[in-house]
Amino acid sequence: MHKPLAALALASATALALAGCAATTESGAGSGAGGASGDVIQVVASTNVYGSLVAQIGGDRVDVTSLIDNASQDPHSYEASARDRLTVQKADLVIENGGGYDSFIDSLIGDAKTPVITAVEYSHDYPGNEGHDADADEHEADADGEAHDHDHDHDHGDEGHEGHDHIEGFNEHVWFDPHTMTHVVEAIADELTELDPDGAGDFEAAAHDITGELEGFEADLETLKTDAGGAAVFITEPLPGYLAEAAGLTDVTPEGFAEAVEEGTDVAPATLLQALDVIKGGEVRAVLTNAQTGGSETQRVEDAAKEAGIPVVSFTELLEDGSSYAEWMRDAIKSLADALAS
Numbered sequence: 001m002h003k004p005l006a007a008l009a010l011a012s013a014t015a016l017a018l019a020g021c022a023a024t025t026e027s028g029a030g031s032g033a034g035g036a037s038g039d040v041i042q043v044v045a046s047t048n049v050y051g052s053l054v055a056q057i058g059g060d061r062v063d064v065t066s067l068i069d070n071a072s073q074d075p076h077s078y079e080a081s082a083r084d085r086l087t088v089q090k091a092d093l094v095i096e097n098g099g100g101y102d103s104f105i106d107s108l109i110g111d112a113k114t115p116v117i118t119a120v121e122y123s124h125d126y127p128g129n130e131g132h133d134a135d136a137d138e139h140e141a142d143a144d145g146e147a148h149d150h151d152h153d154h155d156h157g158d159e160g161h162e163g164h165d166h167i168e169g170f171n172e173h174v175w176f177d178p179h180t181m182t183h184v185v186e187a188i189a190d191e192l193t194e195l196d197p198d199g200a201g202d203f204e205a206a207a208h209d210i211t212g213e214l215e216g217f218e219a220d221l222e223t224l225k226t227d228a229g230g231a232a233v234f235i236t237e238p239l240p241g242y243l244a245e246a247a248g249l250t251d252v253t254p255e256g257f258a259e260a261v262e263e264g265t266d267v268a269p270a271t272l273l274q275a276l277d278v279i280k281g282g283e284v285r286a287v288l289t290n291a292q293t294g295g296s297e298t299q300r301v302e303d304a305a306k307e308a309g310i311p312v313v314s315f316t317e318l319l320e321d322g323s324s325y326a327e328w329m330r331d332a333i334k335s336l337a338d339a340l341a342s
Contacts, residue, residue, distance in 0.1 A: 041195050044091040046102035047075060048318055049175045050119065050184075052325045054095060057188050057206045061199045065091075068102075071292060071318045076264075080104045093117070093191055099126075099172030115191055122183035123174045127167060173317070175325075176332070177242040178214040178221070185210045213326045220333050221246040228340045232283045234275070234305070236298045237261045237290040240315045243336060244288060252278055257297075261290075267297040279304040286339040287312045311339035 041062045045051035051066030058064070065087050068075050075097070088094060088108040096105040098118035109116065120126050174180045189207035193200040221243065229248030235241060237258050244251060254274040260267045267275070278284060279301060287305040289298065291314040302312050313335050319328050 041092045041192060042090060043093045043095065044088050045095045046097055046105050049325060049328075050095040050097070052319055053181075053185060053210065054093075054188055054192075056210060056324070057185065057203055058192055058199075059202060059206065061196055061202065062192065067105075069318065071316050071320070073318075074292060075102045075104075075317065076100075078102070078104050080108055084108055088112075088114075092195055095119070095188065097172060097174065099167055099170060099174075101172045115194070117184065117187050117191060119174050119180065119184045120170075120172055122187065123177060123180040125170060127170060171238045171241045173239045173242065176240060176315075176329075177246070178217040178329070180242075182211050182214045185214070210326070213329075217329055217333060218246070220337075224248075224333070224337050224340070228285075228337075231285040231340055234278060234284050234287045234301065236287065236301060237293050239290040239293075239317060240288045240313075240332075240336070243315075243332065247336065249340075252284060254278060261293055261295065261298055264293075264295075266295075272297050272300065275301055276304050279308060279310065282308075284310055286310060286336070288336070289314050291316045292318075311342050313339045 040060070041058060043051075043054045043058065043062050043064045045054055045064060045066045046068060048066040048069040051064045051069070054062060055064045067080070067084055067087070068078055084104075085108045088105070089110075089112055091114055093115050094105065094109060095117045096102050097120060099120035101120075121129075123129065174184075185207050189203040192203045196203075225246070225248035231249050232252045233244055233249045235244060235251050235253050235258055241251070254271050256271045257267055257275050260271070275297075279287070284305070287302060287310055289302065289312060305312050315332055315335075316328075319325065323331075
């Protein structure tokens with residue numbers, strides 16, 4: 001038995017309040033809210049992860065529609081409806097994950113000139129962002145103290161959104177990367193301010209609260225890295241990869257296993273046998289899984305882990321009903337810490 005970890009002191013003390021996002025439009029109408037027309041800003045998010053953040057930042061100045069808000073729905077294979085297309089076409093702002101995760105959004109946008117925020121483009125791991133200085137990016141201010149605008153314009157003509165198919169070697173599940181999400185939150189506030197300048201103060205204040213929580217999560221993961229850095233984990237699917245990396249954990253999953261699970265293809269028999277050998281080897285401290293994907297091979301790994309007394313931690317791609325992004329992230333990090341402490 002490994003020595004228990006020191007208790008993880010979660011830096012974020014309180015959950016952020018959140019009005020629930022649903023696949024139907026969430027009304028945020030209030031007097032004086034909205035853009036030049038006086039109407040509230042219509043925002044469409046591919047999933048409720050991003051929808052929840054927009055709702056928190058925009059408050060009663062936005063109406064948010066999250067196209068996917070049920071954990072049983074797989075964004076990779078989601079089939080958009082005619083109603084979805086109409087909703088997107090009428091949006092003032094669209095927020096997608098990108099990286100091939102929710103590519104259905106691109107076909108819904110078509111040649112509309114709607115502003116789009118693509119979360120993966122704010123990741124330092126995203127192709128083309130290599131060498132991006134974390135201390136000299138969107139946080140940087142001009143000489144007059146005003147923050148730089150985010151320059152992520154999109155062309156939605158026939159050439160728009162090229163390269164948004166799955167990118168080999170890139171983990172598109174960036175919502176589990178607090179640093180990337182800090183940039184996304186700032187970008188949301190910037191875009192909402194462009195659409196509704198009168199709400200700038202409200203947007204900035206709400207975004208500041210969320211980025212404070214995200215900084216707390218980065219601190220939590222640093223604490224976990226100090227306590228458990230180097231611990232071996234088996235990751236059945238790339239979803240929790242950013243959390244594991246930030247915590248300094250060592251991924252001992254045989255090459256090809258996680259990729260096959262993510263793509264929904266069979267794990268090669270030799271790779272499965274190797275995976276089971278890894279589990280039985282006694283080195284693995286925890287098995288990290290995606291509650292929304294898997295198959296018989298993943299189940300065999302989970303069963304072997306339980307038989308060996310190895311904790312299995314399941315992560316989800318979407319928020320549970322009534323949960324805020326902050327609560328969801330806090331629970332994910334705590335679950336990981338608890339497993340490594342067992």
